[in-house]
Amino acid sequence: MGSWKKEDGNYVWIHGPVIVGAGPSGLAVSACLKQNGVPFLILERSNCIASLWQEKTYHCLKLHLPSQFCQLPFLSFPENFPKYPTKHQFISYMESYATHFSIQPRFKQTVERAEFDGFWRVQTQDFEYFSWWLIVATGENAEPVVPEIQGIENFHGPVIHSSVYKSGSVFRNQRVLVVGCGNSGMEVSLDLCRFNATPHMVVRNSIHILPREVLGVSTFAIAMALLKWLPLRQVDKFLLLLANFSLGNTDRLGLRRPKMGPIELKNATGKTPVLDVGALSQIKCGKIKVMEGVTEITKNGAKFMDGQEKEFDSIILATGYKSNVPNWLKGTDFFTKDGMPKTAFPNGWRGENGLYVVGFTRRGLIGTSWDAVNIAGDIADQWRIINGGKNSCGSKILFKDSQEK
Secondary structure: OOOOOOOOEEEOOOOOOOOOOOOOHHHHHHHHHOOOOOOOEEEEOOOOOOHHHHHHHOOOOOOOOOOOOOOOOOOOOOOOOOOOHHHHHHHHHHHHHHHHOOOOOOOOOOEEEEEEOOOOOEEEEEEEEEOOOEEOOOOOEEOOOOOOOOHHHOOOOOOOEEEHOOOHHHHOOOOEEEEOOOOHHHHHHHHHOOOOOOEEEEOOOOOOEOEEEEEEEEEEEEEEEEEEOOOOOHHHHHHHHHHHHHHHOOHHHOOOOOOOOOOHHHOOOOOOOEEOOOOOHOOOOOOOOOEEEEEOOOOOEEEOOOOOEEOOOOEEOOOOOOOOOHHHEEOOOOEEOOOEOOOOOOOOOOOOOOOOOOOOOOOHHHHHHHHHHHHOOOOHHHHHHHOOOOOOOOOOOOOOOOOOO
């Protein structure tokens, strides 16, 4: 039995699952539950849906994959959207999605603790919610990763994470150290070039860079089509042939490829290949400088593994995000210490005692949709048994001893 404290009157029984997170994953599973006639409650710590997209992304961001691979269940993107929707178009799609399915999260409800105690007890700063089911929809990218770098506290200029970077206009004509070479690091560096900044991008490890398109066809779409007919490693080999043909030998630019193929590496570690949208050409012409790992940050710049030392005006940490599930979900060993399900896709969406997980597949929004459909179907089967086979789409969430009805 868990040890719980609550103020008198601030407890709520939910006649349906509690969903933690109102990003794409939370919205997708909500829509699927709606389609199955199951009531639910979404708890969201921010004051908006898709807060990562709305609050922690840069202005020039576009979807990396064609829109048909990024839409959520039961609602397509508008026909007038481009092949690769912008950040703002994707946000508008999310808002339209929530409106279309009448999804109304409870905002500014930060889950401080959740634990199974005969039923799920979900504690926020205001209420304690009880339910038979808990759906974790906080995703793989809940919190920024801020690395420890020797001497960084001594740097004279601004040090920011890419989650607060909006535009290169703030860094016009500056020498900028960009720590990280994933999609964010590449795109931030490219954006900096547009404002005559000089980005120096730190590449510590090997990385796969693929063309976003080959002869007008999405590289991702090619991979998905081939995987229906060929083994994964053969598809990886074909993708690398396309990359070498389209981009050339990236090793000569200081961008060494891993020994494991791009799809195999993504499935095994979650490390996403970079889909090039123009940064590589800026690296080739010297506008983006590729640097080895940082050994120390100094007052005026940085020292590097190859012995170089350079001065910088600003530092941007394009070091990605991580799950925050271990901070609040207690009493279960379903997740690793890094906050990812121990069971690999496609079976990582369901745990014990009514625990469900959506958006942790390392397969983007396609994986999210897969999870959402499975979860809703599984809960709906249980719901119909509990309610004698009746469709309960009109059921109300009950709030006990609270002001909400």
